[in-house]
Amino acid sequence: MGRRRTTAIISIPSTRSCLSHSLVALFAFYLGVYVGGATTEHPSSKHHDCICPQKTSLGPSFQANHNVNASSKANIWPDSMKSLFHGAARVPREEFMQQFDIGVPLDNSHSQNNEVLLLYGPGTLPVASDTTSSIPRIPSISTATEKCKIVKQVLLQQDKQSCLALVGQWESFHIHKWVRGNDSEPAVLFENVPRSHTSIEDEQSFPPHGKSVLMAKQYGQYIGLLDELYAELKPIAAEVAGSDNNAVVVMVCNKGQSVLLANFACAAKARNLDTSKILLFASDLYTHHLAQSLGLRSYHHPKLFEDTPEQAAKVYGDHVFKAMMMTKIYAVHMINLLGYDVLFQDTDMIWFKDPLVYFQTRVPSGFDIYFQDDGQHRSKYAPYSPNTGFYYMRHNKRTQFLMSHLLRMGDVVMNTGSHQETMTQLMAEHASWRGLKVKTINRNEPDFPCGFHFHERREFMNDFLAGGKVEPYVFHMSWTEGKEDKIKYLQQISEWYWNSTCGQVPDHAAADCCLAKPLFQCHYSNKPSKKPC
Numbered sequence: 046m047g048r049r050r051t052t053a054i055i056s057i058p059s060t061r062s063c064l065s066h067s068l069v070a071l072f073a074f075y076l077g078v079y080v081g082g083a084t085t086e087h088p089s090s091k092h093h094d095c096i097c098p099q100k101t102s103l104g105p106s107f108q109a110n111h112n113v114n115a116s117s118k119a120n121i122w123p124d125s126m127k128s129l130f131h132g133a134a135r136v137p138r139e140e141f142m143q144q145f146d147i148g149v150p151l152d153n154s155h156s157q158n159n160e161v162l163l164l165y166g167p168g169t170l171p172v173a174s175d176t177t178s179s180i181p182r183i184p185s186i187s188t189a190t191e192k193c194k195i196v197k198q199v200l201l202q203q204d205k206q207s208c209l210a211l212v213g214q215w216e217s218f219h220i221h222k223w224v225r226g227n228d229s230e231p232a233v234l235f236e237n238v239p240r241s242h243t244s245i246e247d248e249q250s251f252p253p254h255g256k257s258v259l260m261a262k263q264y265g266q267y268i269g270l271l272d273e274l275y276a277e278l279k280p281i282a283a284e285v286a287g288s289d290n291n292a293v294v295v296m297v298c299n300k301g302q303s304v305l306l307a308n309f310a311c312a313a314k315a316r317n318l319d320t321s322k323i324l325l326f327a328s329d330l331y332t333h334h335l336a337q338s339l340g341l342r343s344y345h346h347p348k349l350f351e352d353t354p355e356q357a358a359k360v361y362g363d364h365v366f367k368a369m370m371m372t373k374i375y376a377v378h379m380i381n382l383l384g385y386d387v388l389f390q391d392t393d394m395i396w397f398k399d400p401l402v403y404f405q406t407r408v409p410s411g412f413d414i415y416f417q418d419d420g421q422h423r424s425k426y427a428p429y430s431p432n433t434g435f436y437y438m439r440h441n442k443r444t445q446f447l448m449s450h451l452l453r454m455g456d457v458v459m460n461t462g463s464h465q466e467t468m469t470q471l472m473a474e475h476a477s478w479r480g481l482k483v484k485t486i487n488r489n490e491p492d493f494p495c496g497f498h499f500h501e502r503r504e505f506m507n508d509f510l511a512g513g514k515v516e517p518y519v520f521h522m523s524w525t526e527g528k529e530d531k532i533k534y535l536q537q538i539s540e541w542y543w544n545s546t547c548g549q550v551p552d553h554a555a556a557d558c559c560l561a562k563p564l565f566q567c568h569y570s571n572k573p574s575k576k577p578c
Contacts, residue, residue, distance in 0.1 A: 132165040135182045136189045144186045148484035149428045150418045218477045252456035260455030285324045292386040297373045299328040301357025305392040310339040311542035311559035326376040328353040338555040357528045370464040378448040391434035393522040395540045400518045404437040414438045418488035420497025429485045433465045443481045496524025506573035533568040539575035
């Protein structure tokens, strides 16, 4: 596919939500402002007439509250704002986001957000527009931006009682958020708060000092081993990547999760899928030997993994889960540092087709990292909602710098319980700061379903399990509290290929425990199933 432009800019889902409020909030950002040349257009020019309405009728409530006659008009772009805005227009939302693709998984358009508001700076007014509305609509994105040399894009969800302030000043590349004080503190009109807060009572969580010191020591230990690790991994990675491409599939596993690793390998074997591009980082010798008996290439370094627990995490975010997060970061960092593209994936995966083919032939070009959509479209995972258990990272200076930075944030990873939130916020900063280009494959696309679809998209799962209607590359059993539920869910969708009669995994003959056909077993009547439960 052709390269898509990913220049950063500003867009607003709803015209009404932006213009209906007073400029109360004091967070600065040029929203949808297109700053082009230095030429200032005169108010009487034909461009100004067609794209920038001088007057607009005021609503009845405004007229009543401010003692304004119904026939009164107001200039919405007074001279006091001419250094910021010379006009406005509306354009189709989905077409705009296709042209200016910043990689976020775009939520569905609806009647109250299906247009983008463009605010024009000096010298950027286009010629053509529809003048039937107070803010004209321009269907063509190329026409609407024909004189824009720079486009600045902001993603905004206007909550109830939320206002937006656009302040003329040198640029800030962050939105500054203020919330109104409560009745118990009448002296506090507004207070500047972190972006995730909705009231001044919300508390900010910081890593404890002891945890920061501990993670700094672990980081130092890792850096101290890096030359040795680099030398050992260099020939291994070269052999795994081969001469036909520059990619390595990276997995990380400990003994507690090894049964999921075994099921993944057995499922791939049953479909005759090539697993020779996989390099497993085994945190213990048991898992190392198991992987080898399954035909996977495995790497184990006793010093690197000496503090990694062997048992499985009981729940998302517990101490074992957190420790494995850092191991995953180390593994990706090392292969990226060696100069290879990385397809990282968790062990709770099923392959139906080789996903490397997708990332090397089908994805839109121009991006540095491609993520499976986690489905969690919440502020803490904004704007990408990345599933950090399945992503493809190209090797380049931007991704090297990102991983180097992420390595140093171990205390934040420990504090949040996962590297997902930390990596999300870091990527957003690197996108603005260093031009990192991140693409999340939308959850509405059928190629990479995960636990979100299992729990939230029953119609999709019915089509998927019926066979033939949906043909994804992989299925990721995420959104699951622990290993035991993952096993039950995979059995219920008939994707369990490990012979349970083997009991404790016999690492010397693991391939003998693979089933030619999957085991089906009902566990939950309210969850998707290959057969009625």
